[in-house]
Amino acid sequence: MIKDLTIGQYYPVNSLIHSLDPRFKIVLLVVLLVFTFIADNFFALGLMVAFVLVVMVISKVPFSMYLKNLKIILPILIFTMLLNLFYVADGVVLYEFWVIKITVGGISRSVFMSLRVILLIIISATLTYTTTPNDLTTAIERLCSPLRFIGLGSAVHTMSMMMTIALRFIPTLVEETEKIINAQKARGADFESGKLMQRVKAIIPILIPLLISSVRRAYDLAEAMESRCYNGGKNKTMMKQLKIKNGDIISTIVVIIFCCSIITLNIFF
């Protein structure tokens, strides 16, 4: 069913990570992403893995959810591994055949690179699993607010309003699509069998009503916003004020200490 489709894939539980200020969460996780690349030996990367594991546990999001994410990028992961395995040629040669040469250096490089990719995915998944889409857009708008000093204030607001509206209407559209599919199915429409052309044609009875109702809904929404005197971001205050709490400061300190350790490990090994 379409309903199983997760977009934004927020996982609703109460955890320390969930309760962090979304602005801090975005910045801290971006810092972690950057440090995944800065860590350039196995000791530093090992610390990185340990840290991310701790974050995963604290987030209370089941490991199976993270695995689901990894499954999607499995082809990319395999590709990275193979590329590094064959491309890097230093250290002891373990196996040689025609142009293929497998070396110790190649193996360690490919393990290293795939660990990096896995970490990247898990870190970004942590953000989406622990932050509602609305919090995300609010945080992005706030983070971009310095742009108003160069005259881009309203552009930032417009972008974030568009994102909020788009996110808000995804579930509505999914529901609507499902309803239309069901209604056409009830009239005997068949979406599951037939040749490619027939299947493409079968989509028309869904697409047209969906398009029409989306346009209608957009007009309605614009009118509703206008009749509430909406005029863009000027002097607008937030209904949901973001406040910095102790947890945000503590986690920032933890991340800073962690980053210093990574740099230290990089230098000493």
Added chain:
Amino acid sequence: MSFLRVENLTHIYNQKTTYSRDAVSNVSFTAEKGEIIGVIGHTGSGKSTLIQHLNGLLKPDEGHIYIDGTDIWADPKKIKNFRFKVGLVFQYPEYQLFDETVYDDIAFGPKNMGMSSEEIEKTVNEIILEVGLSKDYLEKSPFDLSGGEKRRVAIAGVLAMKPEIIAFDEPTAGLDPSGRQMVTDIIRNYRDKYNATVIIVSHSMEDIAALADKILVMNKGKLQMYGTPKEVFSKGLELKEIDLSVPQVTTVFDILRKKGFNLPDNVITVDEAVKLLVNLKQEGCTND
């Protein structure tokens, strides 16, 4: 044996997840040919989920649905046959119109059934009159029609398949009084003409009282009551407990009875009420 038999129907949404909830639990009822069944219940009581089971759009997690003695899920590959046997008119069906002309839109169902083009033409020409529109409408674009006309075209699209059982989800929602009357007439005429079993989900107690032979009351996914309109609407207190009401005339009569008038407690339509009140007035006159 009843024509439509629903046995211990249970449907659970989002099974095995944190969002899991019983949408319909252990519902059993039967309906005969030519009967109109009204389904009432508070929002989220499982009415819409229930009717989507009848033509196999949803598969029951437990229980069975028998139509004319056959379990519709006996052979899952043949479920499509039941889509044609059981018509389903969704809420606001006008939003599902898609084709260039009214004719093509009404013909969509029959085409999927595999009817020949002569048959389709005959059916469409017949059905458009049954929903109270003239043949001139067939060449128009469905998007140029008024709201009420669109609704009737959409209903025609389902009626054109000549289903033996037809379920309507809120068929009169959002229509003006004359539009409501028009739709209830269409439903009644279809039943009379084809002796079909009709199931109507509605929030309008007036519509239900006027149309239904039997009423099915749903509460939190369970079947609360199943009986004739008079039986069900005489239990006003019980209905109030589950946030449902009785038709307005029934309420008016309750108040009159409390004021000491000798009136029955099972009046559900305005026509009945008028007769009784006229009688009462005449009696009053003769007493003077």
